[in-house]
Amino acid sequence: MKTAACAIIVSFLFLSGAQAQSTNDADNSAIEHVFNNARIIAGDGSVVEQGSLLVRDDIILAVGPAASMDIPATAVRHDLTGKTIIPALVNTHAHLGWEAYGDWGSQFFTATNLTDHLYRHAYYGVGTIISTGSDKEDVANAVKLEQLRGNIAGARYHLSPGMGSPGGGPNPRFTDDPDYWGVHSVADPEQAVRTVRELATSGVGIAKIWIDARDERRGAQVKLAPETYRAVLDTAEKYDIRIIAHATTLADHKTLASYGNRRFIHMPYDMAVDDEYLELVRENNIYIVPTLGMITKSELWYIPAFQDPYFADQVPASVLATLNENYNPPATNRSAAAEQRSAMLANNLLKLKDHIILGTDAGAVGDFFGYADHVELALFVRMGMTPAEAIVAATSRAAAAFGLNEVGSLRAGKAADFVILDANPLDDINNTRQISDVYLRGERVDREALRARWTLSN
Numbered sequence: 001m002k003t004a005a006c007a008i009i010v011s012f013l014f015l016s017g018a019q020a021q022s023t024n025d026a027d028n029s030a031i032e033h034v035f036n037n038a039r040i041i042a043g044d045g046s047v048v049e050q051g052s053l054l055v056r057d058d059i060i061l062a063v064g065p066a067a068s069m070d071i072p073a074t075a076v077r078h079d080l081t082g083k084t085i086i087p088a089l090v091n092t093h094a095h096l097g098w099e100a101y102g103d104w105g106s107q108f109f110t111a112t113n114l115t116d117h118l119y120r121h122a123y124y125g126v127g128t129i130i131s132t133g134s135d136k137e138d139v140a141n142a143v144k145l146e147q148l149r150g151n152i153a154g155a156r157y158h159l160s161p162g163m164g165s166p167g168g169g170p171n172p173r174f175t176d177d178p179d180y181w182g183v184h185s186v187a188d189p190e191q192a193v194r195t196v197r198e199l200a201t202s203g204v205g206i207a208k209i210w211i212d213a214r215d216e217r218r219g220a221q222v223k224l225a226p227e228t229y230r231a232v233l234d235t236a237e238k239y240d241i242r243i244i245a246h247a248t249t250l251a252d253h254k255t256l257a258s259y260g261n262r263r264f265i266h267m268p269y270d271m272a273v274d275d276e277y278l279e280l281v282r283e284n285n286i287y288i289v290p291t292l293g294m295i296t297k298s299e300l301w302y303i304p305a306f307q308d309p310y311f312a313d314q315v316p317a318s319v320l321a322t323l324n325e326n327y328n329p330p331a332t333n334r335s336a337a338a339e340q341r342s343a344m345l346a347n348n349l350l351k352l353k354d355h356i357i358l359g360t361d362a363g364a365v366g367d368f369f370g371y372a373d374h375v376e377l378a379l380f381v382r383m384g385m386t387p388a389e390a391i392v393a394a395t396s397r398a399a400a401a402f403g404l405n406e407v408g409s410l411r412a413g414k415a416a417d418f419v420i421l422d423a424n425p426l427d428d429i430n431n432t433r434q435i436s437d438v439y440l441r442g443e444r445v446d447r448e449a450l451r452a453r454w455t456l457s458n
């Protein structure tokens with residue numbers, strides 16, 4: 001256990017509702033705010049140059065050329081000349097609560113730490129986060145409730161309880177606890193039906209299934225059987241629960257898709273996708289979270305977080321030192337097989353690009369909350385997507401995949417969750433890092449205060 005990391009978690013206090021809502025502007029929620037002269041990337045593929053964004057409370061009232069909208073004389077005006085507005089990002093794959101920056105473990109899964117992770121996402125412009133299948137549900141539901149009551153700001157939190165074969169589920173590296181495994185066991189179709197019904201009764205809207213044999217610690221190495229995950233999918237459909245499936249092989253993806261699964265964590269990593277699969281993906285409007293960040297760490301161009309100023313400026317030096325100590329640089333002589341595999345993965349990504357959505361796996365294996373989202377966006381583009389395509393994948397499409405209709409695009413009636421950038425990400429996707437301000441629920445996120453809190457090194 002790293003004491004420095006622990007001290008940060010212990011010292012992190014819940015922000016009260018009043019603190020969470022403090023802004024630089026007059027804090028009068030009855031007043032409209034209008035953001036003028038900005039390039040507005042709406043998230044759905046459209047762009048307005050010299051546009052205005054009109055907001056009241058936590059809702060967008062209008063988006064477009066200023067001349068096209070009725071701006072109240074009392075509106076607070078913000079001149080964003082030279083700046084770009086994008087929707088706050090929507091991350092559909094992370095594991096909140098376990099990470100203490102430099103260490104992982106069940107003992108860190110507290111309301112305080114979970115809340116901190118919501119603020120870390122907000123700091124980096126991520127407005128919505130789906131934590132996939134590893135959350136301690138009692139703690140998680142309490143935090144979610146406090147957020148709905150307005151007492152916790154940060155990224156909008158969605159949890160998705162997990163199901164797997166007995167002993168299967170989350171990677172034991174980050175959930176290593178002899179008394180807690182963090183997943184609902186579904187050994188057979190009957191148990192699958194029962195479990196999904198129980199989740200529905202407790203109000204679950206999103207759930208995850210692990211198909212792979214992920215039971216390294218318990219040693220059984222049992223995959224989830226097709227008849228069992230079919231029962232999960234059929235029952236979830238009845239109760240309107242959106243399932244996301246962890247699967248990494250082309251064969252499993254095909255079987256899942258043919259059983260009606262519409263959301264995948266990971267793309268096929270084992271071989272090139274074929275026409276049969278692409279047809280299934282197109283016909284069923286399937287969404288795929290490729291999670292490239294975790295599979296590119298062996299690349300020579302990979303920059304570890306502790307060497308990247310964009311990460312380093314929001315953690316104490318002790319965390320950077322720990323990460324540096326534990327870092328295994330990639331081999332300088334890459335095999336022909338490794339080169340081939342990289343090319344195959346990039347090719348898969350491009351064939352699936354109209355179905356790709358953002359997810360990072362942050363919190364599991366050394367990808368850091370919020371920071372990893374910008375790394376993933378850059379990887380989308382490095383592997384051949386355009387910046388415009390990458391932004392759609394990280395906003396409107398990611399929201400649509402889970403029916404999160406209030407977020408993901410800048411349109412009248414949508415949530416006022418947006419990021420103001422100092423440079424245009426359509427020119428260079430790395431410009432998503434040039435954050436001037438983040439607004440969530442119409443309130444400015446106090447990034448300076450968060451950074452000050454996080455960089456205390458005691």
Ligand SMILES: [Zn+2]
Nearest residue numbers: 095132361364
């Ligand atoms: Zn994951």
